[in-house]
Amino acid sequence: MSFARPELLWLALLALPELALGLARAPAFRASLEALSGPRRRARAGRAFAAASFVGSSAGALFVLSAVIALAGPSWGLRGAAVPRSGLEAALVLDVSRSMYAKDAASPGAAASARVTRLEAAKALASGLIGASGGESFSLVAAKGGSVLLAPMTEDAYALGDALGYADAAAITSPGTDLEGGLRCALSSFSAAGARNRIVFLFSDGGELSGSARRACDAVAAAGARLVVVGLGGDSPALVPGLDGKPLQGAKGPVRSARDAKRLQSLASQAGGAYVDTSEPGAAAVLADELSRARGRGLRIEYERVDREGAFALLAFAFLLIALLASMLSTRGGRA
Secondary structure (H helix, E strand, C coil): ECCCCCCHHHHHHHHHHHHHHHHHHHHHHHHHHHHHHCCCCHHHHHHHHHHHHHHHHHHHHHHHHHHHHHHHHHEEEEEEEEECCCCEEEEEEEEEEEEHHCCCCCCCCCCCCEEEEEHHHHHHHHHHHHHHHCCCCCEEECCCCCCCEEEEEECHHHHHHHHHHHHHHHHCCCCCCHHHHHHHHHHCCCCCCCCCEEEEEECCCCCCCCCCCHHHHHHHHHCCCCEEEEEEECCCEECCCCCCCCCCEEEEEEEEEEECHHHHHHEEEHHHCCCEECCCCCCHHHHHHHHHCCCCCEEEEEEEEEEEEHHHHHHHHHHHHHHHHHHHHHHHHCCC
């Protein structure tokens, strides 16, 4: 048993003086009653009064005790309630390598000519998926030369939004691009119990310098998850900025990068998933539709403690009636 207001339980001590006072007054009242009842009814009246007095005093004490417990807000036992759940867990994997800072990606919801970095476009699309949530859980993974889980599986949109702010190249010190590590990190973010449905969104331009994304795609399919590969960037090579914002210099001059659509499509095909080209209109709607179709509606059981305050209030009322009835019977015995 637990109490919502346990500090009120001290009032239960008032039941002791109530009981003591009733029992202490009983002998004097009994003597008076026997004197008024006459010689023939004296013994009978005394016994009736003693019984009624004991019952009334006990009921009065129990009334105080029950009322105090009711005021303290008692609860015990668990009650289950079925609430809707989507039954979907979605992992968002963002490629945060330097090539994702090339400014040649279409800006979701902006004019066709507007261009933002590939990473900015990926974040905007990921944010849109989180905003379109119907109760599903999301995790967020940043992938570069290594991978980091920025947000474990959660339904908290605010926490996911904060985590998106940390999805950049600075989140991982390892250089290069390892999409396999990102996908495997996403798989590890799914709950052990398993949701009804699982889906992985991979946001990348297709560049990979280490690992084997194809091998990870097989692992995604084996885990029963759907893979949606989201291609970012243009078909023409674009300058890749360095940490100082100036073009990144390689052995043969400024480094340039283009979206490897063929590679990204093959990854999606490897896992039996889908490829979404963000350079085409309506990419955000296509992703929202993928999320909607992956949802599986179901119920989950949530448990809460059962409130017993009403039961004790009813019990207190019953003891009060008994005390009043006993008081009436004790005085009636004197008039008999």
